[in-house]
Amino acid sequence: MNRRKLIEEKFFRFLSGFATYSLMALLALIILIIFIKGFRALTLDMLTKIPEGGYYYGGEGGVLNAIIGSLYIALGATFIAIIIGTPAALYINVHLIRYRRTQNTIRYLLDALWGIPSIVYGAFGFTLMLYMGLNASLLAGIITVALLITPIMIRTFDEVLSTIPIGLQEAALALGSTKTETAFKVLFKQGLSGFITAILLSFGRGIGDAASVLFTAGYTDLIPQNMDEPAATLPLAIFFQLSSPIPEVRERAFAAAVILTVIILIISLTARYLTVRFSKSNIK
Secondary structure: OOHHHHHHHHHHHHHHHHHHHHHHHHHHHHHHHHHHHHOOOOOHHHOOOOOOOOHHOOOOOHHHHHHHHHHHHHHHHHHHHHHHHHHHHHHHHHHHOOHHHHHHHHHHHHHHHHOHHHHHHHEEEEHHHHHHOOOOHHHHHHHHHHHHHHHHHHHHHHHHOOOHHHHHHHHHHOOOOHHHHHHHHHHHHHHHHHHHHHHHHHHHHHOOOEEEEEEEEOOOOOOOOOOOOOOOOOHHHHHHHHOOOOOHHHHHHHHHHHHHHHHHHHHHHHHHHHHHHHHHHHHH
16 A cells, blocks of 8 residues: 555544544533533423423423323324335335336435425424314324324335345245235344334434424323324423523423433434344344
8 A cells, every 4th residue: 555545544534533423522512411401400390290380480390291292192103104114115125126216216205205394294284184174183293293204214114125135035935925925024024123223213203303293283281181182292392491581491491301312312222222132133
């Protein structure tokens, strides 16, 4: 290796390392600031109580309504995304395996849907809500978030399935399996770790999004008991509290941000753990 190539190698290694550690430092800084500002206001009442009278003026209460509402919406939307996304990803990689142009077109459209801002989904969900005669409610929020995360579910699972050797499908078909059996009994099993990652990634996006539920889920200080009742979410709770001129309420906004951040971190670590575990199981 001559001197010029050696210098280039060192420069790009430094550049790559700098970019990597800068992102890690930025993530650590964001988490540190949120925890420093929100830890003082993070009490047991924040986790176990709904807003009481005068909560938004510094009174007592918590954000249990937003925690439960976020979980309801994210779980419901993820369930719908699984029902739609799993067969769609398997169809792309089994039934359309010989039609590359169609595959690429579908993937391009899914990427485009993935890149659409969530506020656009919120506006579409609001229009759909009015057309269906729904009020701002838990159901409307679930449907809108499901529309938002379904492309994420399909593309994430699709990327994993596309890495599975085509010979595995050919062997299964040669042994007499139908394409449906090959999809669910062979490809799905091989891509199980990616499927879990897709679920958790979609769930994390759903629970952390504010714009898509701003017009559709509404907001309430109560925990919804029915699908046609409005539901609070943690992102909206953070938004409304952070807009308050009262310092105590703004501190609670950061405490709610701590709760949401911890949930997202748990989801990310769980996804990583399950991916590694199931990958090792497939290797064995």
